[in-house]
Amino acid sequence: MRTIIAAPEDSALKETSSVERALSWLVRGKDPRASHAMLIPATLWLLCFLLLPVASLLAMSLATRGPYSSVIWTFTWANFARALDHKYLVIVLRTVGYALSTTGLCLILGFPMAYFLSFYAGKRRETLMILLMIPFWTSCLVAIYSWIIILGRAGLLNNTLLWLGVIKTPLLILNTPFSVILGLVYFYLPFMILPLFSSLEKIPRTYIEASYDLGAGTIETFVKVTLPLALPGVFAGCILTFVPCIGDFLTAEFLGGPKTYLIGNLVQNQFLMAQDWPFGAAVTSVLLLSLISGVYLYQRLESQELERA
Amino acid sequence: MTKNKGLASFCCLIYAFLYLPLAVMFVFSFNDARRNVVWKGFTFKWYGSLFHNAELLSALVTTLELAIAASLFASVLGLFASYAMTRHAPFKGRGVYASLMSVPLMMPEVVMGVGLLSFFVRAHIPLNFWTLAGAHAMIALPYTASSIRARLLSLKDSRLEDAAMDLGATEWEAFYKVTLPLAGPAIFSGALLAFTVSFEDFVTSFFIAGIGIVTMPIKIYSMMKFGVTPEINALACCLLLLTVVLLASQKLLVRKDATS
Structure with a gap:
């Protein structure tokens, strides 16, 4: 051209x-x-x-592993049977649990934030939005490194608490489910706030004024007018948070321990360390299929909910 | 609108949470200690040693080249695709294309990474600079396409092309003398987003960067993995500065675009 x-x-x-x-x-x-x-x-x-x-x-995922990370093309379900074996099923369930908790926490923290930005921020809104984007675009490796400095056994948080006399011995914060979920919430919170903000922005302010004029209180207006109109943003935000959480492996690798091993870590390990590509492919397929069915069910729910609203 | 003190302080807390790691990174980049947890004293030496680290500098060059290539590909592809989606008469299959274009946003990166790795290796396609740049362009495509689409839609109402054609221009002339220059800032701001996406990308590069291609995030990963050095903080501050400059120029472009 x-x-x-x-x-x-x-x-x-x-x-x-x-x-x-x-x-x-x-x-x-x-x-x-x-x-x-x-x-x-x-x-x-x-x-x-x-x-x-x-x-x-x-x-x-339907083939067999050959020597030296080669692949033998025979049809088998063995990889899937192994991926859904109790040993690995724990990892799958843990990943889904972490991703759901992260999504829930992001919604709880992100909704008030998006609401404030859209309704109360006034002139400072643009500056605040840019401030929100900067951590979002920062390399997550760098942020992970800082969280290690903060949460480590001799880290800033423990030192501060010891100095304040709140605790006598350092707490184990790093390498626990808490630190992994904290990291996930940190990385994916902007993914929740941005769609919420844009759907709150689309609500005509006259609707809300009309609701007040007709005698509804603040809470009633919020529940009956604002929230239903913001639902598309809630759905979009939840999907955009849940999807990358399911595939995350960096957070668990650096902020987690053996007890917080996630599907992402398993996939990475199978492809780069264990060199069992067919099994790694089967795990990835399980991840992908559960994700697709989850998103599909969610969209069905969404359209029903939106029709009702 | 009325003030809301409670909500405002809640937001301050969230901002504090989001900026805490960045602040720590900034402060510790001046820390005169090899172990990064205790404050030993103020120094600039990590910044100094950054510029003498040949490996880091070559990683920076690779990352920049990659980001330029990826953003070029992504903006050209995004321009064609969003032009057909917004300016052409509605055609059968437009919905299919639209959902296809948003697939990269809905796919966890680890899936794309291992998929690309197994596909390229099995198909005997060499893992080199261009395959990586192509993959980055694919990830960045939704960003450029949506940026350009928004501008083309707002231009649609201005009917400037109709005016150009009434004055005797062919459709092609109207496109490249009127539409393209007017959409220019949006194309450039989409390209900046794509640049940032490629520049920050770790997961995909981690899986499919062939031997010898070391991008900045991969370098940071191996620094974190094998032997922690405080240089990371200094490096991160420089990268953060670059990101802020890129984002600010993108925002300025969008604003200028909206007022013009």
Whole structure:
């Protein structure tokens, strides 16, 4: 395309060349084929870098492990049976539990925050939004490193508490479920706040005034007007928080211990350490399928809820 | 609107929570101690040693090159795709394309990482700079597409292209002389987002960066994993500064775009 863009631009004589006619056809977009043609590059890209890789993963989950991380293409369900074995099922359930708690906590912490930003922040709103984006775009490795400094056995938090005399011996904070969930909430809170904020922004303020005019109190207005109208944001925020939580492995690797091993760690381990790719693929497929069914069920729930509202 | 003290103080607490690690990182980047927990004294030496660390500098160059390539790919792809989605007459299958384009946002990165790894290795595609840049462009595509889409939709109402064509321009001329320059800031701000996405990406690079490709996040990971050095804090502060500059320029562009 680049070379065509650089084509001579003085068509003062209006002798449209065939190249230019073709480009005009493409840009005009009355013909569905032109639309498809313009969408081909992105589609091919997603096909090569997303759909085929995921499909190959699903296929590999049915194969057998060969020597030296090779793969023998025989059809078997053994990897799935192993992935749902009680030894690994614990990890799956733990991951789902952590992801659900993180999502819940993010909603509890994020909703008041988004509500404040949208309704009370006034002129400072833009500055506050930028301030929210900076931690969101900071490399999560760096933040993890700081949390280690804060939460460690001889870390800032323990030192402060010892100095204040609140505790006599350092607490074990790092490498516990608490520190992992804290890390997850830290990383994914902005994923919750941003969609909540944008759906609160879309609520016409006249609706709320009307509710007050008709005699409803603050709480009644919130429950009956604001909250139902903000539901799309709640749903979007929950999905955007839950999905990356399910696949997270860095947080558990650095802030957690052996008791907080998550699916992400298992997948990473199978692909990079144990070199059992078919089993790793099966675990990833379990992760993916549970995620897809979860999101699907959630969307069904969402549409029902929205119809009711 | 009335004031709400309770909510305001709650938000202050959340901001404190979000900024606590950044503050710690900043303070400890000046700490004169190898072990990073106790404060020993003020020093600039970690910043000094950053600029003499050849491995880090080469990682920085690789990360920048990668981010430039990925943001270029993502903005070109995003421009074509969002143009067809917003400006063309509604066509069959538009919904399918729209949901396809949002798939990267709905996929945990670890799944994309291992998927790409197993696909490339099995298909005998070499893991090199370009495959990694392509993967980053795929992850960044939803960001560029949505940024450009918003601008193209707002331009739709202005009917400037109609005016250009009434004055004798062909559709193509109207596109590249009117639409493209007007959408320019949005394309650039989408590209900046894509740049940031690629620059910060760890998980995908971790799985598919071939041997010899060391990006900044991968370097930080191995520094954290094998032998902690206080240089990380100094490095993180520099990276944070870069991120703030990028984000601020993106925000400024969006605002300028909205007022013009």
